Amino acid sequence: METDIDLLIEKVSQLNDLNNLMLKNINSGYFRLSREIKSIKEAVVYLGMKTVQNLLIIHIIQQLFSGGEEKRNRMFDMKMYWKHVLGTAVASCLVSEKLKKGDKYKLFSYGLLHDIGITILDICLPDYMDKVIEKIFKGLHQVAAERIVLGGITHADVGAWICRKWNIREDIINIIEFHHTPLYAQSDNEYIKMLYVGDVISNNYYQRLLGLNPNYEMDKQIAISLGLTDEDIREMVEEFPAALEQAWIIIGYCNKL
Amino acid sequence: MKEHKIYGLIENSPLLPKLPDNISQILFYSKIQWKQILTCLLKKYRN
Numbered sequence: 468m469e470t471d472i473d474l475l476i477e478k479v480s481q482l483n484d485l486n487n488l489m490l491k492n493i494n495s496g497y498f499r500l501s502r503e504i505k506s507i508k509e510a511v512v513y514l515g516m517k518t519v520q521n522l523l524i525i526h527i528i529q530q531l532f533s534g535g536e537e538k539r540n541r542m543f544d545m546k547m548y549w550k551h552v553l554g555t556a557v558a559s560c561l562v563s564e565k566l567k568k569g570d571k572y573k574l575f576s577y578g579l580l581h582d583i584g585i586t587i588l589d590i591c592l593p594d595y596m597d598k599v600i601e602k603i604f605k606g607l608h609q610v611a612a613e614r615i616v617l618g619g620i621t622h623a624d625v626g627a628w629i630c631r632k633w634n635i636r637e638d639i640i641n642i643i644e645f646h647h648t649p650l651y652a653q654s655d656n657e658y659i660k661m662l663y664v665g666d667v668i669s670n671n672y673y674q675r676l677l678g679l680n681p682n683y684e685m686d687k688q689i690a691i692s693l694g695l696t697d698e699d700i701r702e703m704v705e706e707f708p709a710a711l712e713q714a715w716i717i718i719g720y721c722n723k724l
Numbered sequence: 725m726k727e728h729k730i731y732g733l734i735e736n737s738p739l740l741p742k743l744p745d746n747i748s749q750i751l752f753y754s755k756i757q758w759k760q761i762l763t764c765l766l767k768k769y770r771n
Contacts, residue, residue, distance in 0.1 A: 591737035592730070617730050628731055 489522060514572045521576030521639070542597040542604075543589055550715075551673045552582055554707075557714045559665030561703045566694060569661055577642045577662055584626025584643065588617075609670075610647055623647050649689055660689050664700070668707055 486507060493504050493514070504510050511519050556578025563571040589596045595616055602612035613621040627644035638655050645652040646666055649659040667685045690700060734740060 587734060587740070590739050590741075591734045595730075618728065620728055620730055624728075625730065625734065629734070 489519075492522065515570065518570070518572040518576050520636070521573065521580060541593065542600040543593070545589060547673060548582070548585060548589070551669050552579055553714060554669030554672060554711050555581060555662065555666045557665075557711050558668040558703065558707055559662050561668075561706055561710060562661045562664045562693075562695075565699050565703055566661070568693075569658060574658065574661060574665070577639070577658060578665060580639055581642055581646045581662060581666065582622060582626065583629065584622030584624070587625055587629050588622055621647065650686075657693070660693050663689055664693065664695065664703075668700075668704055669711075671704075672707060672711075 489507060489510065490504060493510050494500070500513065504513060507519065514522075556575045559574040559578045560571045563569045563574050585596070588599075598616045599609070599612045602615065603609055607615075610621050610623075617625075623644055623646060627640050630640045630643055638658070641652055641655045642659055642662055645659050646662050649656065649663045652659045664685065685700065
């Protein structure tokens with residue numbers, strides 16, 4: 468295992484752009500590290516192998532998916548989507564901090580990956596995606612809108628399907644597949660539930676910004692099973708905009724998209 | 725079981741990035757596949 472980690476470090480370090488992008492983001496301030504991380508090796512030691520791998524994957528996916536043609540008259544707003552993705556990462560960290568449970572760095576990286584199915588749908592089937600958005604604007608829940616337009620499946624199914632095809636790590640597939648239905652997950656349950664709560668907080672925030680009436684009710688059973696009270700959730704909802712603003716400024720995440 | 729038609733549409737979309745089958749190995753620890761992935765990534769980043 469150690470040799471393999473060394474190989475990962477060595478190979479990523481050889482890819483200057485990827486290496487620099489990773490270090491820039493890790494040192495952006497968001498992770499509140501006590502000192503500057505100067506190499507991928509230090510990042511692995513500090514953040515853990517899985518988190519570094521997750522961050523690598525999201526950078527690679529962004530690179531691979533950023534070359535699409537200019538969208539014309541689209542209902543779907545990709546920039547808003549990436550804001551929501553960052554929002555879910557930030558809100559999931561708040562959940563982890565509130566509960567003093569889990570690895571918040573790992574949760575942050577899961578948050579960045581959880582909606583990859585939407586990226587795939589937007590790139591490959593933009594007309595379908597626009598029809599979904601039309602229905603959301605008419606007041607339908609995203610999952611219900613997708614089931615109608617896509618014939619019974621959702622972005623979570625699409626994301627899990629593509630990740631299986633790509634042989635991506637099972638915990639990531641679980642997060643992606645069950646982030647709207649955590650009670651169906653067979654493993655990684657705590658992380659999926661924490662991400663679910665973060666996703667609901669982020670979704671409701673952005674729906675309000677879009678002038679929509681948010682209809683993402685949080686499943687009380689899931690919140691209770693995590694040990695979250697109504698007061699905890701209210702506090703996180705209040706803390707969220709400032710935490711997101713901070714992450715937004717520090718990371719400048721969407722500016723490069 | 726027959727695959728959902730949406731998956732077929734995605735697979736046939738010319739816009740789906742042609743990832744190497746083993747990109748996932750970024751998440752695992754196999755040296756051989758790592759070399760293939762990184763060769764692919766190297767090309768992508770250099771272009």
